[in-house]
Amino acid sequence: MLTHINKQNRPKMVDVTDKNDTNRVAIASGVITMSSEALNIVLQNRNKKGPVLQTAIVAAIQASKQTSTLIPMCHPLMLTSINCDIDELECGFKLTVEAKLKGKTGVEMEALTGVSVGLLTIYDMVKAVDKTMVIKDIKLLQKSGGKSGLYELDMSKT
Amino acid sequence: MLTHINKQNRPKMVDVTDKNDTNRVAIASGVITMSSEALNIVLQNRNKKGPVLQTAIVAAIQASKQTSTLIPMCHPLMLTSINCDIDELECGFKLTVEAKLKGKTGVEMEALTGVSVGLLTIYDMVKAVDKTMVIKDIKLLQKSGGKSGLYELDMSKT
Amino acid sequence: MLTHINKQNRPKMVDVTDKNDTNRVAIASGVITMSSEALNIVLQNRNKKGPVLQTAIVAAIQASKQTSTLIPMCHPLMLTSINCDIDELECGFKLTVEAKLKGKTGVEMEALTGVSVGLLTIYDMVKAVDKTMVIKDIKLLQKSGGKSGLYELDMSKT
Amino acid sequence: MLTHINKQNRPKMVDVTDKNDTNRVAIASGVITMSSEALNIVLQNRNKKGPVLQTAIVAAIQASKQTSTLIPMCHPLMLTSINCDIDELECGFKLTVEAKLKGKTGVEMEALTGVSVGLLTIYDMVKAVDKTMVIKDIKLLQKSGGKSGLYELDMSKT
């Protein structure tokens, strides 16, 4: 019976009303791989759409703030800090986002959303020269605050 | 004099700066009526655009979070819980949204906006088979928290 | 099997790529009922949050433009006209929205979304004096353009 | 080296996690100048797109709430009050927005964004009769709350 299915198996935003406000931090990263031609164009700022990495950082920060609009069951949160780094790799770039909040629920989705949109922005600005780019390794590196305490990715397993 | 009109009769977002943060809950519901043919298509999940009720619940939750963007004088709020149910009626569906917040102002508009957009989503997905659907009975069922305390709709009057 | 369910019964945005651009119009309306005390406050512009009806019209027009953001399976459309009227009733107000487009798909959801958010805006601005207001009779009055031609609500049946 | 530039000179949202919540107020204003013909049309409510000033006030309030979406490094904030006035000048209008918050960072960008979008709305609604309008004098008049205390614009210098 459909209504039964809906009542017992409906999507919902988990109730965090009674959780305490604690300092919460999450760090996520992801990678985009590209051809060496594309990489050189980015590094030499010769790209047709303009400077790639600064634009990606701005996009990542703005997207982090839009997380609860994009991910249906995410709570709206008032991020108190977003910080974004880009590292050059041999075959592309690694983008890292750290998000902070004093609030009732974790900010890992905000960090992961920033990473994803930052990498998509790099893709967009470079796609005219390389259609084979791949976005990968989007993962949570670290998370602290709240009842569950500190989480750190076990790098030996990755 | 126009400027007088504007000074004395301008829309404004009411000042809640000095209100206390309290636990606030609001429950609202609404109904969509449709033909039995349309109802059957929804219940049997044979709809051209896909499963109707799950999509409506996701839309309702996302819209609740957009309330202050849609309703001009609503305060931005950090909802801590949104829960949505759909009941099958003889002639359609009843959608109920419960919204919660620990904050300075009530969340009835968030519940009502979720209900409205959830019902519009059902309308959208079913309109190819029935253009005569009607959305109705959107109302506040219950509200608690804040200075005014508990409000419950007097069902005997409805 | 879950993947089967998803493949065969997934929500989707219907493909309108090959449809012709035609002039499309949709008219929808809805009603909000309120106490006579609340009605008088609106009509005399004595409301705490400011003038109600002008604010509702602006909100309705802005919401019509947000339809594809709110209703998951709606296509993004470039509305070419939105017009909104409010009629005073004995027990409240009737809000009517006409939306137009030269494009590939109908604009009834845009009209209905404008109506819903306009009525919610009235509710929001008046709720301090009346919590028993009800939003109802949200329906499509007329629709033209596209393959299905003219649709008009049969008023004798309502 | 580009990655060095990005690490050392990246845009970021400043970390306010450990700041105290205090009552914060900001007042900003700006001016739009127009021809006397345009001014008369606004004052007499004879404008083709409808009443100008009420629409501008609604737009200003809604834009204040969108500040962190528009200005990349702004923190999302839960404004507790927005109030907007329009004064008639000899050659146009002056729009003033006061924004309030109990929170961790100032609300001057929210007030300034409200002013800017309110003035743009006047421009939009009047541009059919005057393309030479100029928006100017957008500035912060006053700011209080937080560590830096009260700031008031020195009017003798302007």
Next chain:
Amino acid sequence: MLTHINKQNRPKMVDVTDKNDTNRVAIASGVITMSSEALNIVLQNRNKKGPVLQTAIVAAIQASKQTSTLIPMCHPLMLTSINCDIDELECGFKLTVEAKLKGKTGVEMEALTGVSVGLLTIYDMVKAVDKTMVIKDIKLLQKSGGKSGLYELDMSKT
């Protein structure tokens, strides 16, 4: 009578359904003035929030695309080009935005909105060192396309 006022004097989005699609271009500019200390910090990229001008350009482009969300009576448009320049002045910066469209209505509001939000972004990133900045001279420089043909600001009058 209020309903009369609403029927005759309501805000509306002007009907452009029957206009032809033509190539449309608009160029707008605006200025932000700041102290020489602030100007030097921007020019030397020593700003606490990161590089100012690149961030402002990204914000200007993104805001141009949000014009119909921000300005209530603006039509949604599919901009085909946005280009943004920043010129260094003795006492600040001048930001210029060119917007293009093949469509039914002009894009001056898109150019003006981009200018305004770009300048607000500069303000935001520099406000920690200078609260007396002023945004001014936001105006339409040029507009072409559509029935009204070419408009160019008469610079001798400004």
Next chain:
Amino acid sequence: MLTHINKQNRPKMVDVTDKNDTNRVAIASGVITMSSEALNIVLQNRNKKGPVLQTAIVAAIQASKQTSTLIPMCHPLMLTSINCDIDELECGFKLTVEAKLKGKTGVEMEALTGVSVGLLTIYDMVKAVDKTMVIKDIKLLQKSGGKSGLYELDMSKT
């Protein structure tokens, strides 16, 4: 010289005003890997936040429509079709999005953005049981329409 840098190396939205409207299609996919415990919870619909895959599909479709808001240099586009599939893998799920448009520029970013946000939604709904999930292999599979014609990923190289 900074202004030189900005003039010559500014981000911009590429001018597509004079391109022809052609039918354009893009297909992208991506993968999320998770523990077998997490996978079973998703497949048996025992997840705390509700049904995962249907919610992810709705989020993917809605995000595709928000691409030009998220990715700074993307053109606003009126997608005419979005279709989303999820395949069960041994260690997680593969999400595929097909986007279509009759327009002036390609829709690969729309497909890729849908994939990314759909996968993030799965992450969000499952993260309570598995924090080690990884999002990977986000790539363009196929693209057609426009001057560059058909592109298909060379699967032998991946």
